[in-house]
Structure formats: C-alpha cells, structure tokens
Amino acid sequence: MVEVGGLLVLGISLVVLLPFLLLGLIGMLWTVAYPLMLCWAVLFSGKKLDQQIVNTASREASLRESLGRDPLTTIDGGYRTDITSCGVVWSGVVFGPSHWHLLIGWINNLTGGSVDIFQKVISAGRAEAMQRLREKALAEGYEDVINVRIDTSDMTPQGARKSIKAVEVFAYGTGVKYT
Amino acid sequence: MEQTVQGILVVNTETIPGMMITETLGVVSGSTVRAKHLGKDIFAGLKNIVGGELSQYTELLQESREEAVGRMVADAMSRGANAVVNVRFATSAITAGAAELFAYGTAVKAE
Numbered sequence: 001m002v003e004v005g006g007l008l009v010l011g012i013s014l015v016v017l018l019p020f021l022l023l024g025l026i027g028m029l030w031t032v033a034y035p036l037m038l039c040w041a042v043l044f045s046g047k048k049l050d051q052q053i054v055n056t057a058s059r060e061a062s063l064r065e066s067l068g069r070d071p072l073t074t075i076d077g078g079y080r081t082d083i084t085s086c087g088v089v090w091s092g093v094v095f096g097p098s099h100w101h102l103l104i105g106w107i108n109n110l111t112g113g114s115v116d117i118f119q120k121v122i123s124a125g126r127a128e129a130m131q132r133l134r135e136k137a138l139a140e141g142y143e144d145v146i147n148v149r150i151d152t153s154d155m156t157p158q159g160a161r162k163s164i165k166a167v168e169v170f171a172y173g174t175g176v177k178y179t
Numbered sequence: 180m181e182q183t184v185q186g187i188l189v190v191n192t193e194t195i196p197g198m199m200i201t202e203t204l205g206v207v208s209g210s211t212v213r214a215k216h217l218g219k220d221i222f223a224g225l226k227n228i229v230g231g232e233l234s235q236y237t238e239l240l241q242e243s244r245e246e247a248v249g250r251m252v253a254d255a256m257s258r259g260a261n262a263v264v265n266v267r268f269a270t271s272a273i274t275a276g277a278a279e280l281f282a283y284g285t286a287v288k289a290e
Contacts, residue, residue, distance in 0.1 A: 037228040045230045052231060076192055083196035088189045088266055094237045098230025147192045153270040164227045168240060172268060174190040
C-alpha cells in the first residue's frame, strides 16, 4: 500500500511539474540558441533583406511587363463601366527587422534624424504584400484590383518588451473582371 | 457575378459595379481572436532574431481573416442581404502571438 501511495504521489508531482520542466528546457535551449542566431543575423540579415527587396522588385517588374500596366489602383473604380464580376481580395505579410537591425535602429535613434533601416525593412514588407495582392488577384481570375487600401498594424503589443518585433502589412481591394 | 463568399458578394467599394443597391440592412461585422500553439510561437521568436517574414504569423492572420469574413457573411445572410459593400478590416494585437481580426461592412440588397 505504501509503495502504491508513493508511486501515486510521484506520478502526480511529475504531471504537475512537467510544464515547468518543459519551460526550463526551452529557456536553456533559448540561451544557447540566441547568441548563435544573433551572430548569424549580424553576418547575413542585411544580405537577406537586400535579396528579399530584389526578389520582390523583379517579380513586380516581370508581372508589369507581361500585363503592360499595374493592376492596382486606389480609385473607386468609376472610370470603367464594363465590369462583369467583382469580389474582395486581400493579402497580408508579417514582417520584422532582425535583432541586429533593431540594434542599428536603436543607435540611429540616439543621434536622431531618419531611421533608414526601419524604413527599409517596412517598405520591403509592404512591397511584398502588394506583390502578393497582385498575384492573388490574377490567380483568382481578376484583371484589376480597384479601391486598394493598405494597413499597417503592430504585432507587438504596447508594454510587452520581450516579445516579437514585427508589423503586419495588409493590402486589400476589390478585384474586377472586364468583358 | 460568380465571385462570391457563400453566395454573398463582398466588395470594399461603396457601390457594386453593374448593380443597383435597393435597400441597406445595417452594419454587419465579424471578429475572431486566434493564436498559434507554443511550438510555432517559439519558432517564430527564433526566426524574428534573423528578421524577415514570419510565415507562421502570416498564415495565422490569413486564417483568422477568413474566419472573420465568414462570420460577417453569416451575419449578412441572417439579415437577408445578398451583398456586403464597403468592407473594412481592423487588427489589434492582444498579447504577442494572439491577434484580433475584425471585419465590418454594410449589408445591402442589390439587383
């Protein structure tokens, strides 16, 4: 009886402690992984960002070349009357600066002036979101997207210091098809 | 007009091209709060160190937005509308990794 009771207590305490053990393990892994990832970020994140910008720009250029125009407009669509079908299309991208870029931005912030690195990161995300909107609209069979709106929202809640630093760029509009 | 969500036409313009709005049925809305499981949060946290796109959260917001639009459309259906015009989206982050998505528009009858 005593042995069964002992086992039961051990079992219950294991179940209770398991989440804490897991959290501890994750914390340990984090402390090991963080410096490595930061080194990687210092070496390669600038290059990665440039590649992203070049990739988005080339996709946009080739799409514009094949269509002969940009399918996105912000006007309310009143200029053509031969629209046969329409529907809402949207696309979003969650995009964040690397911790190395955050550090550069912080130093930039001390001296004031324009913080170019954040501008570069966010405009890369925005270009990607707009390009995906174009691709998605064409994939769904629309020819143009009218009344396009672009929202940027912060994924980092106010006051949460140690969390993910990212913004969501969200582009939406009404896809239209002509006769 | 074949491009619809569950039989209801959703556009973000004030009017529907080629159709006349005969009756407005009020503001309809749909919202949702969703989160990803801890493993994906940790992975996104690691990915955030090197920067760039966080595809877990892109996917999360995509799913949540579909759910919010679905709820908005259900609201419009219950009012007997056949279209929702002037749709707007709003996002707020409640905690890191959970996002509230809100979609709203005007339910109308159009011919």
